[in-house]
Amino acid sequence: MDVLDLLVRNTSEVLTVEGSHRERAEDxxxxxxxxxxxxxxxxxxxxxxxxxxxxxxxxPGTEVVDAQGGFVxxxxxxxxxxxxxxxxxxxxxxxxxxxxxxxxxxxxxxGIAGTVRATRAASEEELVRLxxxxxxxxxxxxxxxAEVKSGYGLDLATELKxxxxxxxxxxxxxxxxxxxxxxxxxxxxxxxGKREDYVRLCIEEILPAVAREGLARFCDVFVEDxxxxxxxxxRILSAGRALGMVPRLHADQLTAxxxxxxxxxxxxxxxxxxxxxTDAGLKALADANVTAVLVxxxxxxxxxxxxxxxxxxxxxxxxxxxxxxxxxxxxxxxxTALALGLAxxxxxxTAAEAYxxxxxxxxxxxxxxxxxxxxxxxxxxxxxxxxxxYRHLPYHLGVAHARVVVKAGRIAVRQQMESCA
Ligand code: NIG
Numbered sequence: 001m002d003v004l005d006l007l008v009r010n011t012s013e014v015l016t017v018e019g020s021h022r023e024r025a026e027d028x029x030x031x032x033x034x035x036x037x038x039x040x041x042x043x044x045x046x047x048x049x050x051x052x053x054x055x056x057x058x059x060p061g062t063e064v065v066d067a068q069g070g071f072v073x074x075x076x077x078x079x080x081x082x083x084x085x086x087x088x089x090x091x092x093x094x095x096x097x098x099x100x101x102x103x104x105x106x107x108x109x110x111g112i113a114g115t116v117r118a119t120r121a122a123s124e125e126e127l128v129r130l131x132x133x134x135x136x137x138x139x140x141x142x143x144x145x146a147e148v149k150s151g152y153g154l155d156l157a158t159e160l161k162x163x164x165x166x167x168x169x170x171x172x173x174x175x176x177x178x179x180x181x182x183x184x185x186x187x188x189x190x191x192x193g194k195r196e197d198y199v200r201l202c203i204e205e206i207l208p209a210v211a212r213e214g215l216a217r218f219c220d221v222f223v224e225d226x227x228x229x230x231x232x233x234x235r236i237l238s239a240g241r242a243l244g245m246v247p248r249l250h251a252d253q254l255t256a257x258x259x260x261x262x263x264x265x266x267x268x269x270x271x272x273x274x275x276x277x278t279d280a281g282l283k284a285l286a287d288a289n290v291t292a293v294l295v296x297x298x299x300x301x302x303x304x305x306x307x308x309x310x311x312x313x314x315x316x317x318x319x320x321x322x323x324x325x326x327x328x329x330x331x332x333x334x335x336t337a338l339a340l341g342l343a344x345x346x347x348x349x350t351a352a353e354a355y356x357x358x359x360x361x362x363x364x365x366x367x368x369x370x371x372x373x374x375x376x377x378x379x380x381x382x383x384x385x386x387x388x389x390y391r392h393l394p395y396h397l398g399v400a401h402a403r404v405v406v407k408a409g410r411i412a413v414r415q416q417m418e419s420c421a
Contacts, residue, residue, distance in 0.1 A: 002045075002056075003040075003056060003058070003059035003061060003062060004038040004039060004040050004057050005039055005041065005061070005062065006062065006064075006380070006406065006410075007036060007037070007039075007062055007063070007064050007065070008038075008406075009036045009050055009065070009066065009067065010068060011034060011035060011036065011067040011069070011070065011072045011384075012034070012070060012071045012388035013031045013388075013389075014032045014047055014071070014072045015029045015030065015071065016029075016032060016047055016074075016375055017029050017074055017356065017359050017360040021360075022317065025350060025352035025355070026350075028352070028356055029073075029352055029390065032047060034049065035047055035072075036049070036050045038057060039382075039409040040380075040409070041409065042410075043370075043376075043380050044379070044380055047374055047376065065404055067384045069388055069419060070384055070388060070401075070419065071385050071387065071388055072382055074359045074363075074374050074381060075144025075359075075372075075382055075383055075407065076141065076142045076145075076336050076358045077143070077146070077363045077371055077372045078143050078145070078147065078326075078336065078358075078362065079272075079321045079323045079365045080147060080270075080272050080293050080295055080323035081146050081149065081324060082148070082149050082151060082325070083135065083148045083169075083177075084169065085131075085327065086121065086122035086126065086127060087114065087118025088328055089110070089111075089328045089329050090332075092111070093301075096303060097303070102254070103226055106186075106226060112152070112186040112329060113189055115152045115328050116152050116153065116158075116186070116188065119152035119158060120158045123161075124161050124164055124165045127161065128165050128168050131165065132169065132172060134334055135173040135175040138175055138334045139173070139405055139407075140402060140405070140415065141334060141337060141400050142400070142402035143336055144176060144371075144412070145175070145177075145178065145363070145366070145368065145371055145381065146178070147177075147178045147180055147218070147323075147366055148166045149179075149181075149182040149220055150166070150181055150183065150216070151185030151220070152185070153183070154185065154186060156205050159183045164213075164215065167215065175412075176407070176408075178217055178218070178366050178368075179216045179217060179218075180216055180218040180248060181206070181216035181218070181219045181220065181245060182220040182222070183207070183210075183219075184202055184220070184221040184222065184227070184232070184233065187227070199228075199232050199235065199236065202239075203236060203239040207243055216245055217245065217246065217366075217367075218245055219240030219246075219248070220247070220248045220250065221233040221236050221237055221247075221249055222250040222253075223251055223252075223258075223259035223262060224253060224257060224259075226254065227250075229257075230259065230261075234266070237249070237262075237266055241266070246268070247263070248268060248269050248272060248293075249270070249271050251272060251273055252275065252277045252281060253274075253275055253276065253298075255276055256276040256277065256278045260274065260284055260285050260290075261280065263285060264281075264284035264288035265284075265288075267290070269365055269367065271292055271293070273294075273295060273298070273308065274292055274294070274308040274313065275304065275306060275307060276306075277308065277309065277313070282309075282313060282316050282318075283316070285316075289318075289319075290318070291318065291320070291321050292308075292318045293323055293362075293365060294320060294322050294323070295324070295325035296308070296339060296346050296347050298331040299342075301330055301331050301333070302330050307342075307347050310343060311348030311349065312348075314353055319364055320349065320353065320356075320357045320361055321357045321361040321364070321365040322354055322362065323358075324336055324338075337394075337396070337397070338397065339354075339358070340355065340358060341393075341398060343357065345397075351390060351391045351393070351394050351395070360373050381406065381407050381408065382406045383402045383405050384402075384403050384404040384405075386401045386402075386403045386417040386419050387401050387419070387420045387421045388419075388421060392421045396421070401417065402415065
């Protein structure tokens with residue numbers, strides 16, 4: 001065997017997460033007690049007992065990381081973020097805590113529209129500068145790949161600016177970014193009373209321009225009474241698909257509006273949110289093998305009930321992914337540990353199911369075959385935690401335990417941390 005670039009040893013266990021969402025999550029995590037992990041040329045090259053390392057695997061150039069009895073797992077994959085934006089909405093947070101609702105604030109000209117105004121006014125460089133610390137906070141949680149949506153431009157120039165900012169950001173951070181076009185996030189203020197014109201702008205100008213520059217892998221629509229109808233979403237997402245962008249949907253968040261059924265009809269990669277999903281919607285998603293993306297931090301942050309029925313979704317056989325949904329309006333939090341905790345406390349997942357959702361489940365939702373898993377040949381993205389078991393992550397609510405974060409075989413984060421549990 002060639003010399004490893006990096007070796008992680010002295011682990012409690014390594015979770016290779018090589019099973020399937022159709023089996024018990026505890027089994028799918030595939031724990032390897034006391035294993036070591038070797039990385040070479042950015043890929044996993046060895047997982048197994050230290051005694052089984054081939055001669056010559058460790059040389060003077062091998063960086064040896066002592067896990068100090070912590071567990072090791074794949075880098076987290078965040079399947080739903082709105083990382084790039086300008087401005088902030090802490091006043092709305094206060095208003096909601098006094099009883100105002102997300103929709104009331106939006107109707108009064110705040111909400112997404114407020115972030116759109118700030119984002120339109122910012123330069124591409126400014127958007128990158130503002131987003132960079134957010135990528136750092138995600139990395140510190142152990143996230144090594146994140147999907148990023150546009151959607152605070154809502155015009156051709158600003159949607160392009162946002163996605164170019166995502167592309168530039170990806171060259172400045174170790175965090176790997178997967179871009180999604182969300183021009184149908186809201187009908188912009190200047191199109192009030194002319195929504196059909198905006199839908200046409202999306203289909204005829206924004207989607208083709210984004211496709212020409214190769215700026216997005218996915219396209220997304222916020223399907224909601226207050227945003228886009230099922231028919232409008234069908235047209236936009238079908239146009240996106242024809243241009244090579246795979247559909248994802250903001251589905252059944254505030255009302256049950258047929259979005260899950262549409263996700264199934266379109267064979268979308270994901271239906272995200274699902275707080276209000278109906279039994280019929282759930283069955284449609286399961287039959288069409290659509291991944292459910294849970295974002296419980298938003299449900300908490302908006303003080304809404306119910307949480308998405310994660311238990312029923314998982315029991316229906318869906319792949320369940322878990323994201324932070326970091327954004328300035330409904331989830332101003334890069335805290336993956338909190339999302340894991342809420343997925344257990346409020347969505348009804350087990351710790352293993354939540355962990356699956358933030359690793360392999362999320363990678364699958366983004367079509368990333370070699371992410372969120374630690375088998376030979378997979379991406380060399382891994383996290384050395386300061387605790388001995390993944391069960392500690394949701395339990396120690398909202399506290400990050402990522403001691404060393406490795407992206408593509410290189411150490412991206414190293415944090416001083418006492419060992420825990
Ligand atoms: O996923 N629901 C729509 N979009 C975001 C919130 C965006 C915002 O309020 O700025 C979400 O929760």
